[in-house]
Amino acid sequence: MTIKNAFYAQSGGVTAVINATACGVIQAARQHPNKIGTVYAGRNGILGALREELIDTNQYSDEDIAALRHTPAGAFGSCRFKLRSIEESRAEYERLIEVFKAHDIGYFFYNGGNDSQDTAHKVSQISETMGYPIQCIGIPKTVDNDLPITDFCPGFGSVAKYVAVSIKEASLDIASMCESSTKVFIMEVMGRHAGWIAAAGALAQQEEGDAPHIILFPEVAFDKEKFLSKVKHCVETYGYCSIVASEGTHTGDGSFLAASEASVDAFGHAQLGGVAPVLANLIKGELGYKYHWALADYLQRSARHIASKTDVDLAYQAGEKAIEYALEGLNSVMPAIQRLDNGEWGFIPAPLKDIANVERFMPKSFISEDGFGITQAGRDYLLPLIQGEDYPPYVNGQPVYVKLAHNLTPKKLANFDI
Structure with missing residues (x-):
């Protein structure tokens, strides 16, 4: 040879x-x-x-x-x-x-x-x-976990672990202060077209009522009224609402909630980032709740x-x-x-x-019926990866x-x- x-x-x-x-x-x-x-x-x-x-x-x-x-x-x-x-x-x-x-x-x-x-x-x-x-x-x-054929993509499991741990810890913080302070916390994560990273946030849940209470996927069109109703219900039920939002969250016509038309990357994709403040301002304007938000950005993919x-x-x-x-x-x-x-x-x-x-997207069987969480099948897929x-x-x-x-x-x- x-x-x-x-x-x-x-x-x-x-x-x-x-x-x-x-x-x-x-x-x-x-x-x-x-x-x-x-x-x-x-x-x-x-x-x-x-x-x-x-x-x-x-x-x-x-x-x-x-x-x-x-x-x-x-x-x-x-x-x-x-x-x-x-x-x-x-x-x-x-x-x-x-x-x-x-x-x-x-x-x-x-x-x-x-x-x-x-x-x-x-x-x-x-x-x-x-x-x-x-x-x-x-x-x-x-980290997007969107390649076909392979069960998962190297890089995703560690991001999934970071997101699940981070939303768990941040939600404990919010829960301890919600009586007199912040009612809503939003963590924005990567995922332009596929919601795998956002879905991983659900692994923080151990029992009914645990955060995150809402997950926003690119695979599910954003419904403003349905979203605000869910936020209000969570605050009234649990005292606070914890949210994981994919950067690729979009409306029914396919428009991203946050995208800069003037900024594109080397592949011609709109530069995303900023859905969390858009959601936070919407909640503040419509429901009046005090909020905090965080952009995981590079932290999620570099957390060795x-x-x-x-x-x-x-x-x-x-x-x-x-x-x-x-x-x-x-x-x-x-x-x-x-x-x-x-x-x-x-x-x-x-x-x-x-x-x-x-691109491989989140299957419908992994997303809960209300579109704000994951099913047991989704959990069974994700859990071994972290x-x-x-x-x-x-x-x-x-x-x-x-x-x-x-x-x-x-x-x-x-x-x-x-």
Whole structure:
């Protein structure tokens, strides 16, 4: 078997466990020096390949790589950069192949969500037509948990744990003050089109009346009167109302409650964030209740200190499995997590063509009849994903995370304008 080098890159919004996947990829590759040569990491995702900014991971000690397992964010840098279709931007794809050829790269591992799996699929296609075959393995990662086929996406379990714990603790705070102070608390969480993260807030509930009392999903159109009636009922019944709202909460015509038309991300999506104050002002104006709100934002996806052990373990295993698939000669696949009947987890190679640009939404069977909570089926799905603790090491009261220097490999090609 010819020894080929590998290229690994992180894409999109980072998570508390994406570095655990990087750790799995690099450690597994180091176990096969006669099959995989140098593992290069792309500096800032796919941009690192286009700009020929490659990081030779051999410069890092085994201890540094092992520390990635408990370090949040993207150790090599990530990006929001969507490659257009091959017809629209053939030059970019040709540039990728040129860089891979120049550095003798035969394996491409792209760690990301829907758009990233699409990129890996397209690279596998054009590499064949250009006569320089690349084995492309997508590796799942997204806190939104919206990739098809895989049972869940690495990154989601830890966010789910953070959201459930945070709303539980904040609601205890509100409950203790509601007699003479705040009546309503709103926590806004990520989730543009899929309400998986918001749904996780329901795991804080242990018995009837426990917070959160209302969950707003993108899958359920927002009904102003129904919402205000529910808020009023909760305050009158429990003394307060605790709410988890997805950033993608929208009205019946599809309009987001909070979206800046002037601000879009690299993928052309409206920049969301701000549904919590919209709801808070609505409640204040219509019901007169004092409120507080919080935007979980980056805190929810970077909270490695409270990560789910299930999430960490399977993120790492996804990296290992990607190497295994590559060595087996598989191409244009993604290691998809499978929930087994015995409570264990496994993987299957899922075709990238069936994953690219496909979003998985919360099934109706997981959402309660009134649209403000989850069913037992939803709870049964979510609960295993937040199990176990996997604390990072601490020194002087602070977690210890590794920070890798980005010393770049010398370039062999001319610069490329993106």
